[in-house]
Amino acid sequence: MKVLVAVKRVVDYNVKVRIKSDGSGVDIANVKMSMNPFDEIAVEEAVRLKEKGAVTEVIAVSLGVTQCQETLRTAMAIGADRAILVETTEELQPLAVAKLLKALVDKEQPGLVILGKQAIDDDCNQTGQMLAALADLPQATFASKVEIADGAATVTREVDGGLETLKVTLPAVVTTDLRLNEPRYVTLPNIMKAKKKTLEVLKPSDLGVDVTSRLKTLKVSEPPKRSAGIKVADVATLVSKLKTEAKVI
Amino acid sequence: MTTLVVAEHDNASIKGATLNTVTAAAQCGGEVHVLVAGSNAAGAAQAAAQIAGVTKVLHADGVQFAHGLAENVAAQVLAVASAYSHILFPATASGKNIAPRVAAKLDVAQVSDITKIDSPDTFERPIYAGNAIATVQSSDKVKVLTVRTTGFDPAAASGGSAAVESTTAAADNGKSSFVGAEIAKNDRPELTAAKIIVSGGRALGSSDKFNEVLTPLADKLGAALGASRAAVDAGYAPNDWQVGQTGKIVAPQLYIAAGISGAIQHLAGMKDSKVIVAINKDPEAPIFSVADYGLEADLFTAVPELVKAL
DSSP: OEEEEEOOEEEOTTOOOOBOTTSSSBOOTTSOEEEOHHHHHHHHHHHHHHHTTSOSEEEEEEEESTTHHHHHHHHHHHTOSEEEEEEOSSOOOHHHHHHHHHHHHHHHOOSEEEEESOOTTTOOOOHHHHHHHHTTOOEEEEEEEEEEETTEEEEEEEETTEEEEEEEESSEEEEEOGGGOOOOOOOHHHHHHHHHSOEEEEOGGGGTOOOOOSEEEEEEEOOOOOOOOEEESSHHHHHHIIIIISOOO | OEEEEEOOBOSSSBOHHHHHHHHHHHHTOSEEEEEEEESSOHHHHHHHHTSTTOOEEEEEEOGGGTTOOHHHHHHHHHHHGGGOSEEEEESSHHHHHHHHHHHHHTTOOEEEEEOEEEETTEEEEEETTTTEEEEEEEOSSSEEEEEOGGGSOOOOSSSOOOEEEEOOOOOOOOSEEEEEEEEOOOOSOOGGGOSEEEEEOGGGOSHHHHHHHHHHHHHHHTOEEEEOHHHHHTTSSOGGGBBSTTSBOOOOSEEEEESOOOOHHHHHHHTTOSEEEEEESOTTOGGGGTOSEEEESOHHHHHHHHHHHO
8 A cells, every 4th residue: 555645845843934024925035944843743654654564655745846855855764765746836725735636646546645734834734634525535634643454544633622533444634643653863874865766746737736826815914912021029929910910810 | 695603512512612603703794604513413503593693503413423523524514505605613623624624625725723804805814833924815705714713702602592494414424433532531621711721841840740730720720721742742741731833722811831931832822811921940931021920930839839829
């Protein structure tokens, strides 16, 4: 069984982003970019399934600008066997990404597709579910445990009150939550090996997908600033401030 | 123009997040209808009919809806979707699971986690862990939205008198099934709805200390307990207590952060709280930059003192 893993190149999670002064977006020129943390977890899970023998091939997929090749090389250094880049300079929204992934699912026929639960830039949390809908596959979102047996995946999900376990028939779409696994560090020999692995480059038009944006971003602004707080000297002052000044207790 | 709210419920009653979503729905203009898809969920449908501002409740009953599986609930929403200009879900684990499935089948973009409605087609939503607010305009015929509950006041749970209409239940998709659930038992207020939250981080050091130090304070204040990712990953607190970009988004009246450094990802989940108190012994901790009241002290002495002083 093949596994398809979708990875996104995003602003590194440690970077404090700045808003462009004209309000047209976030300034991402010259900031550090990395693989979306949830996608690292997705690649790690796919590679672990391969190591357990449940999977034969791991294909990493990314969509976007040429530099996404670096993200795919990272995925291959973690252990993905080959990679596909759908290259475009257009802004891709989740619906377009889901349609492109659906075309790749039709082409590659994977038994499982693993995505991160959300990208830390747009914070959408949509693509996996949209892909499942378009490809008419069952979905198991926010996974913290995945077991494959007898043509089905048993997936434990993180839900609001605790955990929930579902069984979905394969092929299926799984999105990863933080606690699914701890991604391994890539080693230098594996980075060198990853350079020799196949990386296929396609265009959205090769897949026959229209990637036009449906949502127009009118402006991007700073969130309201909190007014500066004060430091209190001791617990007694804190309690009296909370009682008399803030009136919250 | 009519808006559909897809209710989150436990078959007997309506979950609080649905009430905030109804408020958002009313701001889209037009009538507000609520869909209750459940198993023996007449109680939840009745409760939905009482919500102020709701004019009609659609009730679909079937065992396939018992556990809110995305495939089946999405099919039910799609079965009634043609009558609506806006379809709203609360941005909870359940809403986030189902809404994109509905949007994709309708071939429309979805807008996640909206915090403000500027007009029926223009919405505000936080991006980059809440470090920027994007105003987006949708050109789609149907707007599928998930609503950040802390962005909207809850609608009154009583005072409404909507008609409950039964609707044909969509068939079971058959590709997924519910195996079981481990729902944490908790007598405390629900984290996302609590007025006061006491939250702990890595500095607590162990699960025992976490409970020993923070529980008395939470009890005293009638507060919910929260945690940072570090505390959850270390096993000091259960996963569903995590506050942050990838956990719960909260905005209580008072948020007490004890032993939490204040990483970007944690702040994303709590910086809309009315009053933030930070107790940390590191004067450089970023949490002090958002705290209204900062106490630079060892939490193991300061928190028990605080309990005594209350």
